[in-house]
Amino acid sequence: MNDEGKSPGSSARSNRKDARRNQQALLDAAAAVFVASGVDAPVRDIAAKAGVGVATIYRHFPTRADLVVAVYRHQIDACAEAGPTLLAAGPTPYAALGKWADLFVDFLVTKHGLAAAMQGDSTGFETLHALFLDRLLPVCAHLVEAADASGEIRSGIDAYHLMRGIGNLCVGAETDPRYDARHMVALLIAGLRHPT
Amino acid sequence: MNDEGKSPGSSARSNRKDARRNQQALLDAAAAVFVASGVDAPVRDIAAKAGVGVATIYRHFPTRADLVVAVYRHQIDACAEAGPTLLAAGPTPYAALGKWADLFVDFLVTKHGLAAAMQGDSTGFETLHALFLDRLLPVCAHLVEAADASGEIRSGIDAYHLMRGIGNLCVGAETDPRYDARHMVALLIAGLRHPT
DNA sequence: TGTAAAACGGAACGGAGTTCCGTATCGTTG
DNA sequence: CAACGATACGGAACTCCGTTCCGTTTTACA
Numbered sequence: 001m002n003d004e005g006k007s008p009g010s011s012a013r014s015n016r017k018d019a020r021r022n023q024q025a026l027l028d029a030a031a032a033v034f035v036a037s038g039v040d041a042p043v044r045d046i047a048a049k050a051g052v053g054v055a056t057i058y059r060h061f062p063t064r065a066d067l068v069v070a071v072y073r074h075q076i077d078a079c080a081e082a083g084p085t086l087l088a089a090g091p092t093p094y095a096a097l098g099k100w101a102d103l104f105v106d107f108l109v110t111k112h113g114l115a116a117a118m119q120g121d122s123t124g125f126e127t128l129h130a131l132f133l134d135r136l137l138p139v140c141a142h143l144v145e146a147a148d149a150s151g152e153i154r155s156g157i158d159a160y161h162l163m164r165g166i167g168n169l170c171v172g173a174e175t176d177p178r179y180d181a182r183h184m185v186a187l188l189i190a191g192l193r194h195p196t
Numbered sequence: 197m198n199d200e201g202k203s204p205g206s207s208a209r210s211n212r213k214d215a216r217r218n219q220q221a222l223l224d225a226a227a228a229v230f231v232a233s234g235v236d237a238p239v240r241d242i243a244a245k246a247g248v249g250v251a252t253i254y255r256h257f258p259t260r261a262d263l264v265v266a267v268y269r270h271q272i273d274a275c276a277e278a279g280p281t282l283l284a285a286g287p288t289p290y291a292a293l294g295k296w297a298d299l300f301v302d303f304l305v306t307k308h309g310l311a312a313a314m315q316g317d318s319t320g321f322e323t324l325h326a327l328f329l330d331r332l333l334p335v336c337a338h339l340v341e342a343a344d345a346s347g348e349i350r351s352g353i354d355a356y357h358l359m360r361g362i363g364n365l366c367v368g369a370e371t372d373p374r375y376d377a378r379h380m381v382a383l384l385i386a387g388l389r390h391p392t
Numbered sequence: 393t394g395t396a397a398a399a400c401g402g403a404a405c406g407g408a409g410t411t412c413c414g415t416a417t418c419g420t421t422g
Numbered sequence: 423c424a425a426c427g428a429t430a431c432g433g434a435a436c437t438c439c440g441t442t443c444c445g446t447t448t449t450a451c452a
Contacts (some may be wrong), residue, residue: 016449019399042439053401058441116291116315119368163373167382169363172315176360184361191387212418215430238408249432254410 008096023060026048031071034186038112039068040186065128068117076135083139093146098189100143101166104136108170115170137163153192162192213378219256221246227267228323235264248322261324264313268303273330279335290349294385296339297362300332301381304366311366311377330339349388358388 029050149157225246286292
């Protein structure tokens with residue numbers, strides 16, 4: 001799908017010293033600016049914080065989504081790896097699914113506007129959406145299948161729908177103290193069970 | 197609640213003929229542009245469609261939210277009035293709540309980007325959020341209370357949370373054919389029931 | 393050390409929201 | 423019916439932001 005051969009995301013590192021240094025500076029700056037102003041902070045702010053020109057951002061991270069995933073890659077990976085772990089540890093697959101959802105929610109809620117950005121509304125965030133999905137959808141699907149096989153949830157639940165739903169429920173959670181995304185996600189997960 | 201005395205939304209009409217005519221032209225134009233390009237369509241597009249200058253928009257509708265609520269006022273009212281009707285008609289309060297949620301979802305999903313705009317992410321849409329809430333939150337609260345009193349749902353459900361949750365689940369529903377907001381909302385409603 | 397490729401920085405471009413100001417229109421009054 | 427003051431109008435102008443372009447600098451390698 002992507003022409004990985006030249007993807008400048010974070011895996012294909014240049015052999016030039018300054019390029020590597022700038023890439024790291026950008027990642028650090030972006031991480032700082034994201035927590036301060038959200039993931040849709042102005043490009044110029046990030047460039048200024050990193051002490052580079054704006055073009056350098058586009059050279060290293062062609063789309064904003066590339067930068068976001070590069071910044072949060074570790075946490076996305078951690079979330080992905082927690083799936084099988086929870087499944088092995090939890091009392092039941094359904095319990096593991098619930099705990100995994102909590103992890104995912106915590107991740108989304110603590111990043112300003114990440115949940116909103118993930119829902120490919122208008123800007124070029126479809127890539128972000130896709131990258132999250134590539135990494136996390138299989139994990140979620142695995143959990144759902146296990147819970148399904150154990151007979152704990154009603155059948156016909158689609159992992160994609162569930163991930164979208166959880167992500168959606170986290171939109172705006174950090175800007176509205178009256179809203180508790182975790183609670184809503186818990187209700188959604190409860191709704192997965194067989195109807196009485 | 198609002199200082200209706202000078203509110204330029206739609207109730208305080210000017211005594212000047214051209215002002216009224218332009219306001220109506222703007223409402224018509226906005227309705228057309230919203231369905232064509234979503235509720236975040238460029239201001240200039242709406243102004244052009246209405247045959248007025250951009251400043252005229254700001255004079256009549258200071259914030260975008262004012263324009264949006266003016267355009268959809270009828271449907272918001274219809275949704276609000278459906279609450280008591282469904283409660284009286286439905287077999288149980290919980291069933292009425294489910295049907296009302298479906299109505300709300302249909303309303304949100306068929307308006308491009310309305311659900312996204314309602315979640316006060318960054319732009320000046322807090323007003324939109326507030327106006328929706330003013331009108332619909334009491335209705336939702338009434339339904340929730342009735343369902344609670346009938347013992348059909350677990351207690352501790354907050355109407356505000358429920359409305360936010362439903363609204364959030366509708367974000368992006370019209371741009372992603374793989375995503376079915378109605379289904380997710382149905383699951384959320386199912387999650388309101390007492391745990392087995 | 394010389395050279396070519398790679399990367400850089402900041403100016404420049406275009407699109408969108410918002411404001412400003414000179415002009416036109418409307419309702420009223422003499 | 424004409425003049426006047428207030429109200430509303432239109433579009434240019436300003437700002438902010440994303441994106442691209444191009445002349446210059448840095449780097450790696452021979």
